[in-house]
Amino acid sequence: MVAERSSDDSPGLPARPARRIPEATVNRLPLYLRSLAELPDDTATVSSERLAVLAGVNAAKVRKDLSYLGSFGTRGVGYEVEHLRYQMARQLGLTQDWPVLIVGVGDLGHALAKYDGFLERGFPVVALVDADAGKVGSVVEGLEVHDVARLGEIVAAAGVTTGIIATPAAVAQEVADQLVAAGVRSILNFAPVVLSVPPGVSVRKVDLAMELQILAFYEQHRSAPAGAGLGIGEEG
Amino acid sequence: MVAERSSDDSPGLPARPARRIPEATVNRLPLYLRSLAELPDDTATVSSERLAVLAGVNAAKVRKDLSYLGSFGTRGVGYEVEHLRYQMARQLGLTQDWPVLIVGVGDLGHALAKYDGFLERGFPVVALVDADAGKVGSVVEGLEVHDVARLGEIVAAAGVTTGIIATPAAVAQEVADQLVAAGVRSILNFAPVVLSVPPGVSVRKVDLAMELQILAFYEQHRSAPAGAGLGIGEEG
DNA sequence: CACTGTGAAGAAATTCACAGCT
DNA sequence: AGCTGTGAATTTCTTCACAGTG
Numbered sequence: 001m002v003a004e005r006s007s008d009d010s011p012g013l014p015a016r017p018a019r020r021i022p023e024a025t026v027n028r029l030p031l032y033l034r035s036l037a038e039l040p041d042d043t044a045t046v047s048s049e050r051l052a053v054l055a056g057v058n059a060a061k062v063r064k065d066l067s068y069l070g071s072f073g074t075r076g077v078g079y080e081v082e083h084l085r086y087q088m089a090r091q092l093g094l095t096q097d098w099p100v101l102i103v104g105v106g107d108l109g110h111a112l113a114k115y116d117g118f119l120e121r122g123f124p125v126v127a128l129v130d131a132d133a134g135k136v137g138s139v140v141e142g143l144e145v146h147d148v149a150r151l152g153e154i155v156a157a158a159g160v161t162t163g164i165i166a167t168p169a170a171v172a173q174e175v176a177d178q179l180v181a182a183g184v185r186s187i188l189n190f191a192p193v194v195l196s197v198p199p200g201v202s203v204r205k206v207d208l209a210m211e212l213q214i215l216a217f218y219e220q221h222r223s224a225p226a227g228a229g230l231g232i233g234e235e236g
Numbered sequence: 237m238v239a240e241r242s243s244d245d246s247p248g249l250p251a252r253p254a255r256r257i258p259e260a261t262v263n264r265l266p267l268y269l270r271s272l273a274e275l276p277d278d279t280a281t282v283s284s285e286r287l288a289v290l291a292g293v294n295a296a297k298v299r300k301d302l303s304y305l306g307s308f309g310t311r312g313v314g315y316e317v318e319h320l321r322y323q324m325a326r327q328l329g330l331t332q333d334w335p336v337l338i339v340g341v342g343d344l345g346h347a348l349a350k351y352d353g354f355l356e357r358g359f360p361v362v363a364l365v366d367a368d369a370g371k372v373g374s375v376v377e378g379l380e381v382h383d384v385a386r387l388g389e390i391v392a393a394a395g396v397t398t399g400i401i402a403t404p405a406a407v408a409q410e411v412a413d414q415l416v417a418a419g420v421r422s423i424l425n426f427a428p429v430v431l432s433v434p435p436g437v438s439v440r441k442v443d444l445a446m447e448l449q450i451l452a453f454y455e456q457h458r459s460a461p462a463g464a465g466l467g468i469g470e471e472g
Numbered sequence: 473c474a475c476t477g478t479g480a481a482g483a484a485a486t487t488c489a490c491a492g493c494t
Numbered sequence: 495a496g497c498t499g500t501g502a503a504t505t506t507c508t509t510c511a512c513a514g515t516g
Contacts, residue, residue, distance in 0.1 A: 022484075022485070023484090023485095024484075024485055024486090025485090026450060026453050026454075027450055029449070029450075029453070030443070030445075030446040030449035030450060031430075031446065033449070034428055034443075034446070035430070038429075047496090047497065047498090048497075048498070049497085054430065055430060056430040056432075058486075058487070060486075060487055060488070060489095061485090061486065061487075063497090063498060063499065063500085064485095064486080064487090064499085064500080066498090066499090067498085067499055067500070071498080071499065073497080073498050073499075074493085074494070074497080074498075075492070075493040075494055075496080075497050075498045075499080076493070076494045076495075076496045076497050076498080077494070077496080077497070077498085078496090078497065078498080079498090091453065091456075092449050092450075092452055092453045092456070093452040093453060093455060093456030093457075094449065094452060098448070098452050098455065100448070107346065107347040107350045107351070108347045108351065110343065110347065111343040111344045111346065111347035112444070114343045115343070115344070115444065117428065117444065117445045118444070118445055118448065120445070121445040121448070121449065122449075122452075123445065123448045123452075161455060162448060162451060162452075162455070185455055185458075186448075186451035186452070186454070186455045187451075188444075188447050188448060188451065192270055192353065193274075194267075194271070194290065194291060194292035196292075200458075202451050202454040202455065204447045204450060204451055206442055206444070206447065207266070207270075208348070208351065208353065208354070208424075208442070209266075209353045209354055209356070209357040209359065210266040210267065210270070211424050211440045211442065212334070212336070212354065212357070212359045212398060212422075212424060213265070213266040213269070213328050213330065213357065213358075214262060214263055214265075214266060214328075214440060215398060215422035215423075215424065215438050215440055216328055216329040216330060216334050216358075216359075216398075216422070217262050217265070217327065217328050217329060218262075218422070218438040219329060219334065219397060219398070219421055219422045219438065220327075220328070220329030221329075222436075258506075258507075259506085259507095260506075260507055260508090261507095283474085283475065283476090284475075284476070285475085294508075294509070296508075296509055296510070296511095297507090297508065297509075299475090299476060299477065299478085300477085300478080300507095300508080300509090302476090302477090303476085303477055303478070307476080307477065309475080309476050309477075310475080310476075310515090310516065311474075311475050311476045311477080311514070311515045311516055312473070312474045312475050312476080312515070312516050313474080313475070313476085313516070314474090314475065314476080315476090
C-alpha cells in the first residue's frame with residue numbers, strides 16, 4: 001500500500017513456473033500503464049528513464065520490472081509504446097472487462113458508482129446492492145439498487161468478478177463471506193476491518209483514515225519525510 | 237511499497253528518537269491501532285499472537301514492530317492495551333488533531349467530506365475548496381465551499397496541516413503546488429497522477445482503478461492469489 | 473509456563489554497474 | 495553512442511528460534 005505493502009502469504013502453488021512476477025512489480029504495472037497514457041499521442045518509443053520519471057521511480061527498477069514481462073525493449077532505442085501497453089494490459093488481464101458489484105450505496109458507494117475511472121480502465125460497475133430497505137429500488141447512475149439478500153443471484157446474472165465493499169465495518173466480513181460464496185474472487189475493501197477470506201480469493205484494502213495517520217507520523221517526525229523529492233511510490 | 241525516501245541524517249534535532257522506525261512498520265502502526273479498538277472494552281492486556289490475528293499478520297512481526305516503539309510488553313503476559321494504545325498514538329502524532337482541507341468537491345470530495353472516520357480518528361475536515369464557481373458558496377456538511385483561489389488564506393486561517401486532493405487529474409499537480417506553497421506538508425492524493433513535491437513534503441496516493449487492476453492480475457493468474465488465507469495487509 | 477524481545481537467518485526488493493545489442 | 499537486460503551487491507523486510515523474564 002498504497003502503501004500498504006500488499007499481500008503476504010502464498011508460498012505455494014507456483015503453477016506458472018516460467019517467470020513469476022514479483023508482487024512489488026505487479027503493484028507497479030498499473031502505474032506504468034497509467035504513465036504510458038501520459039505520453040504524447042505520437043510517441044512511438046519510450047526509454048526506461050523517461051518512463052521512470054513519469055512513474056516517479058528509479059529507471060533500473062523500470063527495466064527490471066519490464067524484464068519480468070519478457071525482453072521486448074530495443075537496446076539503444078527503448079520500448080515500443082504500443083507493444084509495451086499491450087503486454088502490460090495482457091499481463092494485468094485488461095484485454096477483457098471485469099464487471100464490478102458495489103455493496104453499500106452510502107456516500108462512498110455513491111461516489112464510487114459515479115466514478116468514470118472504473119469504466120475507462122475496464123471495470124464497468126454493473127450492479128449495486130444495499131441492506132437498507134429505504135435505498136433498495138432507488139436508481140443510482142442508471143443502476144437500480146438491489147437488496148443485498150439477492151447478492152448471489154446478481155453476481156451470477158451479471159457475471160460479476162469483483163466486489164467492492166463500501167459498507168460499515170460491522171457488516172463487512174459478512175458481506176465478504178457472501179461475495180465469496182457467490183463465487184467472487186477479487187474484493188476491494190473500503191471498510192476499516194481486516195477481512196478473512198479463503199485461499200484463492202484476493203483482497204485489497206483502502207483505509208482512508210489509515211493513510212492520514214501514516215502521513216501524520218511523518219508530519220510529526222519532521223526530519224525523515226516520506227516521498228521527499230517526488231511523489232511517493234506507495235509500493236505502486 | 238512503498239514510499240521512496242531521500243536521505244535524511246538531518247542533524248540538529250535533539251536526541252535521536254532512539255531507533256528509527258522502518259517504513260514498513262510505520263505503515264502498519266495504524267493497523268495495530270485499529271486492531272486494538274476491536275478488543276472488548278474490558279481487555280487489559282493483549283498478546284502479540286492475538287493482535288496478530290486481529291491485524292492479519294504474523295505474530296513475530298507484531299513483536300518486532302512494537303519493539304521499535306520501545307520495550308513495554310510484559311513477558312509471560314503481553315502488552316497492556318492502554319499503554320500500547322498511548323504509545324502508538326504518540327508515535328503517530330495522534331495526541332493532537334490534524335485539520336484537513338479537501339480540494340475538489342465532486343462526488344468523491346463530497347463522500348470524503350461526509351466520512352465520519354476522519355474526525356473519529358483525529359482528522360477533522362475543516363475546509364472545502366473547489367474551482368467551480370457553481371459550487372463555491374454552497375454548503376456541504378456544514379462547511380462552505382470556498383474558491384480554490386483562496387486556498388492559501390484558508391490553510392493559514394484554519395491551521396490546515398493536511399490536504400486531500402480529490403480533483404481531476406489534470407489540475408492535481410497545480411493544486412499540489414498551491415498546497416505546498418501554502419505550507420501544507422502532508423498530501424493525500426486521489427487523482428491518478430504522480431505528484432512532484434519538494435523534499436520535506438509527504439504524499440500518499442490512493443488510485444482506485446489501480447487497485448482493481450492489481451486484483452485483475454491475480455484473478456487472471458489464478459494460482460498465486462494475493463492475500464490468500466487472510467485479508468491482505470496494506471502495506472502497502 | 474507463557475510470552476516478549478531480539479540476534480541471526482532467510483527472503484524479497486532495490487539499486488548498481490556493465491556487458492551486449494542496435 | 496545510447497539504451498536494454500541482468501548478474502551481483504546492497505538494503506530492507508520478514509520470519510525463525512530461543513534466551514530471558516515476570
